[in-house]
Amino acid sequence: MQHHQHILRNKPFRLCLTALLLVAGCETVKDAEGPAGGDAIPESVTAYNELLQPFMNQYCYSCHNVDDMKGGVDLESFETPEIALGNMALWERVEEMLRTGQMPPERRPQPSAEELEKVLAFIASHQEATRKAIKSEPGQITMRRLNRAEYNNTVRDLLGVAFTPADDFPPDDSGYGFDTIGSVLTLSPMLMEKYLTAAERIAHDVYTRETGTESKEVSRRYVFTCEHEGKAHMASCAQRVLAPVVRRAYRRTPTREEMNALLHFVQLARDNEDTFEQGIEVALQAMLVSPQFLYRVEENPKLRFGNPDRRVNDFELASRISYFLWSSMPDDALLRAAEQGQLQNPRTLRLQIARMLRDEKSIAMAEHFAGQWLEFRNMAVADPDPKLFPTFDKPLREAMEKETILFYESIVREDRSVLDFIDADYTYLNASLANHYGIDGVTGENFQRVTVDRAQRGGVLTQASILTVTSYPTRTSPVLRGVWILHNILAAPPPPPPPDVPALESAKVDQSAPMRARLEEHRSNESCASCHARIDPLGFGLENFDAVGAWRTTDGDHPIDNSGTLPDGRSFTGVAELKSTLLERKDEFVRCLAEKMLVYGLGRGLEPFDEPVLDEIVAQVARNDYRYSALVYEIVRSLPFQKRRGEPEKS
């Protein structure tokens, strides 16, 4: 790749080559170009030298140099203009700071309107040009171990296991906010011991269930689908019993060699004077600890030369889809479609996805995708102060979580607009949660769909689960909530606080003053202001919700001030206006959701070369009335989901 980049740096040549390859109908176009990262466009370099650098020299470098690094930003010490221009995230931030007038600080020399306009225009055109030059790539997806949820769901669907063995497994580490990241999911000796024990338990459970005196009829069994008729038929019966299970467990047709290795256990059991059924039990154990079961294996094409990327095969695609939508293995219908090559057909693919989203197993998206996207999984460890919030007990905690799960599920199952996540006129409540919200007319502990006043409730921002996990044990935090919105709704996370955060001078602010007044101090401090001007106002909009999501109009003795003004000048008062402000830029939210879902589904972090994929997904979702299924379909159809990067042997 590196080599290619050098050769192809000259733009006209690159275009030529592209055209040539297109004519040849060759799919290698995307790879021949390489990522645009360090591949700066000559016009940009000139403009950087003649326009941007002199501008920054005059207005920026005095603080943003390698020694001072105000706000953790150094704009000066790039080795070459190409490297500088390649840092797109940086220019995005610079652009915002300049455009919204947050930089340069007021007490510093200010650029003229004309200067500013020129620089902003250049940054915008550079961004545009860079985006256009980017070509999508599949990216590196590391082989994924089943995480705890996937393991539980898979053994449930594979063998009808009614218990959840993975609850005893150690927690899975997460990266990019999700526990589906192949490179982060490790396997320790301790976990392997647990896999062995779980396999024994599961296989024995199947054995007891299906061979006991009260066992189900043959047609309703998962494994023992043929009665063996004496020793003569044992080998063929074992094959008949095991082959379908192994196919589902490995999520592809097993090879003859693989089958023989497993069938060997049946013979081994007989040699040890155990029964045929016990032999099957041991074979199941072996299957359940095989790497073919525990990992989602995708083969690496054998490379000699040329383009190493390939379309994932039909079985691999089926697994990608089913673990994305169900956190579980493909079912028979999906495996069959894969086997018959039907998933290549857009219509079949769309129908399969629609079918899978309607299936109750799609609750996995609410529990595992949304649980991590919206962070309400942290409800399990949320710890509000019992003295301040005495009504927060286990049933209420569980009800809060359930509200968000049911709400998410309604959007999936009814194929609603994803914009409903931000604002909707309904939610799901039981008596205790309704009581917590101050909503009348809901009785009993069962959940029901309730129409709500959008000025107070409706949409995830108003749900107690989210409001609780973004609070401290004793109080709300507009900062945590603002950061949460930037991360999870707008995909514009603030940069981390610089290493040496200057302390808020507490002497200046009366500690009994409202939180808001204390936070104002942030913004009188220059190095805090640039980020907190974006963070805090969003959190202020949610100040009517206390640290466990109940509605309030005062905080202690202070009336709530729920107004906020964003750096770009848009202002709002209260949660209803906050919601409509967020919905003014629908695509920002849809893009954020698409990013999160893509990370979750692919099992890797996103790279600059994924930008065009996201652009396309957002455009298509908008064209399809923001339907949930459209988002899912576009992700499944996207290049990184359909393709796999080949890895050369010498890397």
Add this chain to the structure above:
Amino acid sequence: MISFTQKRTLDRRTFLRGVGAAVALPTLDAMASALPRPSASVSPVRMAFVYIPNGVIIEDWTPAADGTDFALPHILEPLGPSRDSINILTGLSHHNAQALGDGGGDHARASAVFLTGVHPVKTDGANIRAGISVDQIAAQHLGHHTRFASLELTCEPGKLAGNCDSGYSCAYSNSISWRSETTPNPPEGNPRAVFERLFGSASENLDPATRAKREKYRGSILDFVLEDTKKLQNTLGPTDRRKLDEYLYAVRMIERRIESNEKFAASEGVELEVPESAPKDYAEYARLMFDLQALAFQTDQTRIATFMMAMEGSNRAYREVGVDGGHHGISHHQGDEAKIADIRKINRYHMEQFAYFIERLKKTEDGDGSLLDHSLVVYGSGISDGNRHNHNNLPVILAGGACGNVKSGRHIKYEDETPMANLYLNMLEHAGVPTQALGDSTGKLNYLSAV
């Protein structure tokens, strides 16, 4: 050899505190393996590393005087009874926990560097990398002496969603033990699971014939998966092959354990009581985890343990000692006296639990002395002052005599910025694993040796 009565008393005392269901465990392989211990004169060195998050109120940690004649400051007071068995080491530092151009993320770096001395790669997951940790270097060399090469424990399972520390994968904050530079060893937080792993569970109460058969099947299954793995390797690219190495390593470790089980005969009737789940009360929970480590050392199940008293950046509220705010939140006290007082309470509370561990090791006979005489236990944090996030002059206690190799009862002041990793070179040497370098080490520490 441990006598039967000794064994009974120690075990019962340990687990009586536990709440919940009691399980009778008539036969224990694990106890059996403890029996043929090395002869008393050559007791092995045990190593434990105990981690506390978010730094400390360093003024209330550091004794005013150095040498042997010092008063224990407020936070260290609980160590009073064990004063002669500990050293307070000041000035040790982890340069590689600093930003070094990587911006925020001091918490993630603090835990990742603590036992590795290596500056971790800032990544949310694509290329996790720190360094092999001191406990794992020891485990690689000494692990074959015991059923378990090492034990990794925690009192706080990691965060369940969201980001742990700006731009760093949660793997960095949740583990201090690293088996290789790319593979953290996640700790176990469920005391029952730890217990069953070490000493077997009720379901393993099988007759010898059934047990033998099961072991045989297990052996065949492991052979099968190794064969399977070999074939699989041929079809994978380099990255996935490296991933599969984790699997291979895990399988080999289990094979070795089965072999070591075969070396020891089963012992008779020991009854233990095990709590069903982690105790709610923090002190009870932490002490149970310490008990498990002490017991694992005593019975020679392992000689190496790491223990995170909470994950780095932990925001636990220690209501047990009247602290309602989250630990991380209030550690940024910004000079607020009330918050400083709360942090001090937490620091001392953690120390009380550690003191319990040290006293327990001291009370446990081991060969020609106590278990503490034959141990080296580090207690500390990768952050010095939680408010400032600095990584120099870290709070560090070293307890235990390393079989007469370390002289205790002192406050040793090292020059500030002395690499913490230097301490690990001393420890590895005393454990019989002389090592030239670890992380940013520059050579062994002076003044520790008793000879």
